[in-house]
Amino acid sequence: MSVDAHPHPAAPPPHRCGGGAGPLRDVAAHAARAAALVAPVGSETLPLAACAGRRLAADVHAVDDLPAFDNSAMDGYALRIGDLGPDGLPVTAHVPAGSVPAPLAPGTAQRVMTGAPLPEGADTIIPVELTDDGREHVRVLAPVTAGRHIRRRGDDIRTGDVVLRSGTALGPAQLAAAAGCGLAVLPVHRRLRVAVLSAGSELVGAGGRRGAGQTHDSNGVLLVAALRAAGADAEQLPIVPDSPAELAALLERHLDGIDLLVTSGGISAGDHEVVRDVLGPAGVEFGPVALRPGGAQGLGTHRGVPVITLPGNPVACWVGFELFVRPAVRAASKLPQDRVRRAARATVAFRASPGRHTVVPAVLDEQTGEVAPVPSAGSHSLRALAGANCLVELDGTGAAAGEQVTILPTS
Numbered sequence: 513m514s515v516d517a518h519p520h521p522a523a524p525p526p527h528r529c530g531g532g533a534g535p536l537r538d539v540a541a542h543a544a545r546a547a548a549l550v551a552p553v554g555s556e557t558l559p560l561a562a563c564a565g566r567r568l569a570a571d572v573h574a575v576d577d578l579p580a581f582d583n584s585a586m587d588g589y590a591l592r593i594g595d596l597g598p599d600g601l602p603v604t605a606h607v608p609a610g611s612v613p614a615p616l617a618p619g620t621a622q623r624v625m626t627g628a629p630l631p632e633g634a635d636t637i638i639p640v641e642l643t644d645d646g647r648e649h650v651r652v653l654a655p656v657t658a659g660r661h662i663r664r665r666g667d668d669i670r671t672g673d674v675v676l677r678s679g680t681a682l683g684p685a686q687l688a689a690a691a692g693c694g695l696a697v698l699p700v701h702r703r704l705r706v707a708v709l710s711a712g713s714e715l716v717g718a719g720g721r722r723g724a725g726q727t728h729d730s731n732g733v734l735l736v737a738a739l740r741a742a743g744a745d746a747e748q749l750p751i752v753p754d755s756p757a758e759l760a761a762l763l764e765r766h767l768d769g770i771d772l773l774v775t776s777g778g779i780s781a782g783d784h785e786v787v788r789d790v791l792g793p794a795g796v797e798f799g800p801v802a803l804r805p806g807g808a809q810g811l812g813t814h815r816g817v818p819v820i821t822l823p824g825n826p827v828a829c830w831v832g833f834e835l836f837v838r839p840a841v842r843a844a845s846k847l848p849q850d851r852v853r854r855a856a857r858a859t860v861a862f863r864a865s866p867g868r869h870t871v872v873p874a875v876l877d878e879q880t881g882e883v884a885p886v887p888s889a890g891s892h893s894l895r896a897l898a899g900a901n902c903l904v905e906l907d908g909t910g911a912a913a914g915e916q917v918t919i920l921p922t923s
């Protein structure tokens with residue numbers, strides 16, 4: 513058995529892709545141009561609760577000591593170790609957390625709770641488990657050591673210390689550390705604001721009533737979800753029909769404040785390619801990339817907004833997103849590139865289109881390290897989208913069953 517990324521056994525000659533003919537652009541070069549197109553985001557200051565999942569834009573320094581005062585690490589008794597005797601000590605106060613205790617009188621003990629301030633004059637906390645748990649008078653039932661079970665002011669963090677370094681990913685533990693040091697807001701990298709556009713008179717929104725000759729838009733859902741998973745704020749624009757005037761008017765209304773526009777469909781060499789027709793004269797370059805599926809691609813700017821255009825076929829759209837859009841979004845968002853290519857063993861032969869970077873949706877078995885193509889891998893196949901967890905990448909030559917291939921995990 514073998515698999516091909518395209519129903520034709522060989523690649524066609526270079527073709528017109530958008531408004532002009534030209535040599536096939538290398539996939540790596542196109543990815544580099546996409547990354548260079550999208551400007552790095554700035555920073556913003558947000559409340560702690562809004563910072564989860566963000567990355568710090570600057571070092572963060574403590575504005576308070578942690579602990580903020582000497583306090584008890586245990587429920588027990590605060591006393592002077594030198595006052596202890598076989599008859600125990602009278603208990604003169606009960607000190608809950610959040611209270612301010614009176615100074616410790618000589619020859620006495622105070623019952624303290626975990627986190628309560630250490631009474632002035634005390635040098636030791638005796639855990640309640642080592643005592644008779646007396647409320648008015650306490651006796652210690654086991655040997656004890658001076659200075660135990662006291663958390664001293666600033667033992668963990670001192671005012672002015674760097675609590676979190678720039679670039680730190682902010683999860684629950686990091687936000688707790690910031691809160692504990694007196695911080696209420698943090699400087700974080702802003703999320704990239706991305707608009708997603710699906711083009712074509714044949715499209716109807718997900719869940720909408722489909723007319724004759726129409727199909728439900730899957731690319732818009734795919735791209736919004738994928739962009740959000742990549743760390744961006746993404747919103748889908750209204751679906752635009754094959755009307756240059758309507759597309760131009762829509763972009764005029766919706767591009768303010770947008771960092772990136774990602775489109776799908778309307779960019780190939782046929783008639784009624786509305787994205788190409790509107791954005792080509794405005795400065796977006798459409799040219800063939802040495803990629804299968806998804807050779808039709810576009811890059812540029814429109815009204816100062818970076819634009820990356822992708823094909824309309826779902827698998828080709830997905831492949832273009834993973835190879836070109838996601839890396840650019842991660843780089844501009846100051847996020848690490850978390851898709852790491854690695855090797856896997858092919859269970860069947862994979863064929864590649866000569867001269868093309870061939871990409872095959874596939875399923876990786878993490879336990880065996882083996883990879884197999886999804887049953888249907890045509891560029892239109894939603895089954896391929898739903899069933900794959902990686903992409904097999906082949907540069908011009910195929911691979912026999914049992915050989916190592918390069919995979920790009922996608923989940």
